[in-house]
Amino acid sequence: MSGLTRCLGSSVGRKGLMGITGVLLSLFLVAHLIGNLLVYAGQDAVNHYAHALKSNAGLLWFMRGGLFFVFVVHIMLALKLTVENRAARPVPYAQKQYEAASLASRTMVLTGLLVLTYLIFHLLHFTIGVIAPEAWATKLPDGGQDVYSMVILGFQNPILSIVYLISMVLLYLHLSHGLKSFWQSLGWNHPVYRPIFEKVGAGLAGLLVIGFSSIPVTILLGVIQLPKGGN
Numbered sequence: 001m002s003g004l005t006r007c008l009g010s011s012v013g014r015k016g017l018m019g020i021t022g023v024l025l026s027l028f029l030v031a032h033l034i035g036n037l038l039v040y041a042g043q044d045a046v047n048h049y050a051h052a053l054k055s056n057a058g059l060l061w062f063m064r065g066g067l068f069f070v071f072v073v074h075i076m077l078a079l080k081l082t083v084e085n086r087a088a089r090p091v092p093y094a095q096k097q098y099e100a101a102s103l104a105s106r107t108m109v110l111t112g113l114l115v116l117t118y119l120i121f122h123l124l125h126f127t128i129g130v131i132a133p134e135a136w137a138t139k140l141p142d143g144g145q146d147v148y149s150m151v152i153l154g155f156q157n158p159i160l161s162i163v164y165l166i167s168m169v170l171l172y173l174h175l176s177h178g179l180k181s182f183w184q185s186l187g188w189n190h191p192v193y194r195p196i197f198e199k200v201g202a203g204l205a206g207l208l209v210i211g212f213s214s215i216p217v218t219i220l221l222g223v224i225q226l227p228k229g230g231n
Helices: 003-008 011-041 043-054 057-088 108-127 147-155 158-185 194-220
Strands: none
Touching (some): 108 158, 147 158
């Protein structure tokens, strides 16, 4: 029996693997945020970054494929563990006690599914251009896509920005508990370390969410604007 098979064959192994896939997805969020924050550097910086990604289509699609695989594994493990946990306790408590369980921990499956729903919406909006196609179709003088203007036009819509910000709240809830649980899944659940992991998880999740949220907020406030003479 291979190591992966043994890992998937136990609840502890599945929790560990789910934690690892969660960390990989979190690292992607860090990289994605770094790219997104280029909006503060101006039109050229964003469009050069977007062009660099698209000019390496093979690598880009390889990374997308790997990310999709990790995402699917993470979701499947989460659902399986949830089903197993409920099966192990077929009779619900007469009165649920939530003193030791945070809102984030109680809603992990729900927030995960809602974030997944928003991710699909986000791809339809900024990657495929099905939502707000007029913004997605903005062009540079040389005919290339003006990603910088597309982002600004997209978030100038208050409804789209509010949906984005709500999704960031859900992402925070999911990440803050997920990052803490990763260490617990590795067996590092000592009372001395647990508060540290909780603070680190909440802090990292907070930094990511603040970074992502700052973009629609600054666009709505007019801090970031369309280039003069542009779209």
